[in-house]
Amino acid sequence: MGLRVKPTYRQRRFGAEVRKLRERAGLSVGESAAVMGMQQSHISSVEAGRTSLSEERLRRLAGRVSGVSSTYVDALLELGQRSGKGWWSVYRDRIRPSFLDIAELEAGAERIVNYEPMFVPMLLQTEAYGTANFKGGYVRPSPERQELESEFRLRRQGVLHGEAPPRYHAIIHEAALHARFGSREMMRDQLLRLIEASRLPHVTIQVLPFDGAVPFGTPFNLIEPKVAELGTVVVPHIEKSLYLGDVDSLDRYNRWFANLSEMALPPVDAEVRPEAHSAKDSLGLIQRLLYPLL
Structure with a gap:
């Protein structure tokens, strides 16, 4: 070979x-x-x-x-x-290598955590939201490139719906839920998607409110296989994403995520009746943002 x-x-x-x-x-x-x-x-x-x-x-x-x-x-x-011939293989030489790398890491993950200060995480985006977000980026892609990358993003979301999905925990800054890249209907559907995704037993979604006294910061993904020591932190960047696998970086980002989780509102729990919400929580904030969009 x-x-x-x-x-x-x-x-x-x-x-x-x-x-x-x-x-x-x-x-x-x-x-x-x-x-x-x-x-x-x-x-x-x-x-x-x-x-x-x-x-x-x-x-x-x-x-x-x-x-x-x-x-x-x-x-x-x-x-x-591990065979590198997963679903993403058909996109090789057609899409950015960093997209392929993260999809391959997710395929072998047991735990994924994600902090997003300005956008809804890619694994939770609707097709319309993702397309509008992509069109509004720094680069103006061709219609063919838009269609290809939109298709790839949607297929990436399959990791949350397989037979043995990883535990997924997303913390989204409230700013991301106020930004609108398209119509009111598109943003309403995206907020509803977050509530729907929270019903999956392996998915945890929290919102970090404006009054949480936390700067927006930098988005990051922490992807862990069976042994956390072999995990990877992915810090996205417009030019080239940063991949960190050393023990110090893994420990540091795990601590940062734990701190963010403590400062964020309690997780979205769509099964709890409205009258049971005795304090401000992530679901209540999302519902409050939904009302003007109905």
Whole structure:
């Protein structure tokens, strides 16, 4: 099998984790090649994400590192050997690589958290809202590009409706719910979609109110597989999204999200009767914004 020309983020992350194992074992590239019965050039290709590593060889390397759990090694194997031919594969070379990377990460996630200060999160957008938002961006895409990316966004939402969906927790700043990119009907449908999504048992939605004394801040996604240590923080940017997988970044963003969750209103609970809402909560705020749109 030839070397990958354009490894995905997942493949590059696997290589980076192999390199960390080698360094923790105190081995040079040549020494690790001897341990695993490989050529040095092969090790370099693995660490660059251009090729994978067999289970036997990875376990040999992990065996030289003290304190490495079998759970971590199993999860790392799954990361490296997971087929990259998911639903998103048909969009390869047709859509931005960062879109493909995040879809691939979501497909292997057990937990996804998302903070959005200015927009409704993509996994919760209606088609009309997403299209209006996309048209209002910095770049003016062609109609064909708009249709393709709209289709891709909708297919991404399937991660919340599969047989074993991840736990999904979104915190949305109130500012995002006041912004209108299209008609009143479009925004009304989007607010109703949030209430509808909250009925899914694995979905939690909170609103961070204006009076929460929190600046808008930067949006981010934290995507975790079975082992949180292998999680990734994705910080979107107009030019190039930032992907962070080091332990310090994961801890930092987890703390930030926990703090935001404490400052946000209680989660949307569409099953609670109106008279049971004794204090301001996320559902009450969304309903208040809905009334002028009816």
